[in-house]
Amino acid sequence: MSGDTAKPLTLPSGPATLCFDKDDFMKNTFNVDTFVMDCRRCVPLETLRDDLHIYLKILRSAMIELINKDYADFVNLSTNLVGMDKAINNLTEPLGQFKEEVLCVTSAMDNAIEAVEEKLNQRQKIKDKKACLQGLINIVQSVEKIEKLLGLTHNMEPSSGARLNGQLIERVATEFNKLQFYVTKSRGLPLVEEVKPRIASITSTLQYSLEGSFLEGLDNNNVDILRQCLRTYALIDKIKDAEALFRKHVARPFMEEVITEDFLRTSHQGLKGMYIKILEFVPKHCHILKDITSSSTSGDVVRGYDFIVNSVLPEIVCNIEARTPSIFAPGNPNLFHEKYTISMDFMSKFEQQCGSQASVKRLREHSSYQVFMSRWSLPVYFQIRFQEIAGAFENSLLSGLNNAPDGSDMYLHASFHLWESICHCWQPDVYLPTLMHRFLKLNLQLLSRYSSWIDEIYQKENQKSSNTNILKNERASTPASNNNSSSNNKQNGLEQNNQTSTSCESEPITLGQILCLLADAEKTSERIFPMFEKDIRPKLESIGYQNIDLIKDAFNDSQTNVLCNVPKFQNSVIQELTCQCSVHLKQVADIPRLFRRTNREVPTKTSSYTTGLFKPLNMFFSEHKAILSESRKQAIAKQVLENLAQQYYTSTSDVLTSVKKMEDSLKRLKKARGTGVSTGLPGMTDDDKIRQQLIIDIEHYAQQVESFGFDSKTLHGCTQLSALCEEARIAMTNPNPSSSSSSALTPKPAS
Known part of the structure; x- marks a missing residue:
């Protein structure tokens, strides 16, 4: 077939309108x-x-x-395709022979590879054995060389008499370092086990010489000897031995002399004096080692040592734990706070004696540092403070609404103790930075408890009011026939009522106490954020806390909770004052009785009840002017006057409606009798006198409202009363009967 079979098959093209590719x-x-x-x-x-x-x-x-x-x-x-089978059969035999030859070559190559690999493995084993043998030779040579330098034979015991000089020690240390390397590589071999006693003898002699030279250098303050010894210790990987030697021979005697209970008792500075003495140790005994290992100015620096962290600190902590455990006792919180503060100040100064930030980091990560910090029973200290602060505040709540101590800017004992408790948490002799989160939580708990206490007072008073109303309703609904029951039942009933009233009615909260509670709640809420900015924020910043706004939001919620019951209490004050004032409004219903068929003169003075209408409100403001803020006074007065106006409107409207009905009834009666209505007679009718009296009283009420500093036109109740006045004037049949009645527009107070 013509064409290239390798060419990919392509399909014929179709119309462009096809919906697929x-x-x-x-x-x-x-x-x-x-x-x-x-x-x-x-x-x-x-x-x-x-x-x-x-x-x-x-x-x-x-x-x-x-x-x-x-x-x-x-x-x-x-x-x-004719003859293709024969051609294929002709190729079969040559291909079979070629396959056999290839298999023979492959087998020969595999045998050769195996032989080579075996030779290579043997050679590697020989090489390893030679290396091992060379290592053993090096071990023996190093041991013999070191013994020769030290003047030892393999039959001698370790010498403890003569010490080596500095240069010889360094040569021995270099060779000893090589020996340790060879021994590590040949570990487990029989020869190594044989020479171990000789190596131990070398180690003892070398360490004895090193210890002697190191202590001699410390005693004489010989920088060269110390540098050489430290370099040698580092060379043989015995840095910890040098630090332990310094701790044992230098730090321990000093600390055992200073860190004692006797020193605490005899020192006029007590614990602080002991710490001052300890801090003198580093500049006095460690300055040479510190220079050699950190910032030497004359010679090379020997790295890897930290005597302050690894030698001095463990010895200090060990002796404090063992010899002066009384400083950790948390029983007396004031003493514990003083000792803890002094100890943390000591640790801060001790950190300053470290040579670098890396040294400070090692110090804080050291097990001795962790042990020292964990010995301070901070949870126990806080629990004692919690019982002291929260217990005193809880006891103050049990006293109820007693007055605060003299000189306090709070009015109630509980409010005074609340703020004292909050501020007490942040006093320098109470607060500890490590307990920041606990004192914050305690502050929020105190504010929450104060809020719940205010709410409990409101709920109790609300329940008392409900019980009183229920009792009044029950007494009012008791039928009169019950009074005719037997004397025995009557006496029993009276005794039962007396017991019920005695048990249910405790001493009620006064309006003055409510005002004190409101004033204290507002004063507390106003102080929260200034206290937060002054006392809490700096402490949060000092410990590196970032999310300060979260803490502030929590205090904002507490402030809201403290104030949440203020409107409720204020409404109860308003209701009580409204109730006291509205008692006099009952006399409005008696005005028709005063003028009907009494032949009284046209009224020109206010009724007697108007003089007592505002008396409870004025007395309330006068008695509590020291507690009431001007804004609260205005709010209470406005709402009380509004409530009174609403009740006054209801009472007056009822009277005028009754008068109107009576007047219409009389007109219908006269009309039925055929008697005309007389309109030309001089003087006012009794109904007009009633209306006139109500008009005078309402105008007097408006004047009293304005005396409190309010525009009567802005109060809805006063507006309703004014409209009622106009309706009464329009309803009067003879509003100006004589010249004597003109004075009615200017009401005079009742005598």
Whole structure:
């Protein structure tokens, strides 16, 4: 067949209107279901079917063209394959021989590779044995060399008499370091076990010489000897031995002399004096070692040592724990706070004696430092403070609404103790930075307890008021027939009522106490954030706390809780004052009785009840002017006057309605009798006198409202009363009967 068989098969092109791509059929990932689903998103199934039929016709046409094009090849295909079987059989035998030859070569190569690998393994073993043998030779040579330098034989015991000089020690240390390396590599071999006693003898002699030279250098302050000894210790990887030697021979005698209970008792500065003495140790005994190991100005620095952290600190902590454990006792919180503060100040100064920040970090991570910090029973200290602060505040709540001590700017004993308790948490002799979170929580708990206490008072008073109202309703609803019961039952009932009233009615809270509570609650809320900025924020910043706004939000919530009951208490004050003042409004209903069929003169003065209407309010303001703020006074007065105006309007409206009904009834009666209504008679009717009296009283009420500093026109109740006045004037049949009645427009107070 003509054509290149390697050329990829391409499908014939179709119309551009087809809803699919013809190349999708040639993809290896072609799937019928996926293909149909993709096409359905674009066209209906009918369209897809039609397009597929169109393309099928195109494919058939293309196939026919292809067959026609290569028709001769298709016809001659069977002819071209004649003799192909014989040709294939002729190739089979040569290919079999070639395969056998390849297998022989492969086998020979595998045998050669195995032989080479075996030789290489043998060679590696020989090399390892030679290295091991060389290591053992090096060990023996090093041991003999060191023994020769030290003047030892393998039969001698470790010498403890003579010490080596500095240069010889350094030579021995260098060789000893090599010996340790060789021994580590040859560990477990029999020869190493044989020379271990000799190595131990060398180690003892070397350490004895090093210790002697090191202590001699410390005694004489010989920098060269100390540097050489420290370098040697570092060379043989015995840094901890040098630090332990310094701790044992230098730090321990000093600390055992200073850190004692006797020193605490005899020193006029007590614990502080002991710490001062301890702090003198580093500059006095460690300055040379500190210079050599950190910032030497004359010679190389010997790295890897930290005598302050690894020698001095453990000895200090060990002696404090063992010899002066009394400083950790938390029983007396004031004494504990003093000792803890002094100890933390000592530790801060001790950190300053470290040579670098890295040394400070090592100190804080040292186990002795952790032990020292954990010995302070801070949770116990806080629990004692909690009982002391919260207990005193809780006891003050039990006293109820007693007055605060003289000289306090609070009015109630509980409020005074609340603020004292909050401030006490941040006193320098109470607060500890490590207990910051606990004191913050205690502050919030105190404010929460104060809020709940105020709420409890309100709930109790509210319950008492409800019980009183229920008792009044029960007494009012008791039928009169019960009074005719037997004397025995009556006496029993009276005794039972007396017991009930005695048990249910405790001493009620006064309006003055409520005002004191409101004033204290507002004063407490006003002080919270100044106290936060002054006392709490600096302490939070000093310990590196970042989310200060979260703490502030918590105090903001506490402030809201403290004030949440203030409006309720203020409303109860307003209701009580309204109730006291409104008692006099009952006399409004008696005005018609004073003028009907009494032949009284036209009223020119206010009624007697108006003089007592505002008396409870004025007395309240006069008695509590020291407690009441001007804003609260105005708020209470405005609401009381508004409530009174509403009740006054109701009472007056009822009277005028009654008068109107009576007047209409009389007119109908006269009309029925055939008697005309007289309109020309001089003087006022009784109904007009009643209206006139009410008008005078209402105008007097408006004047009293303005005397409190309010515009009567701005109060809804006063506006209603004014409208009622106008209605009464319009309803009067003879508003100006005589000249004497003109004075009614200017009300005079009742005598």
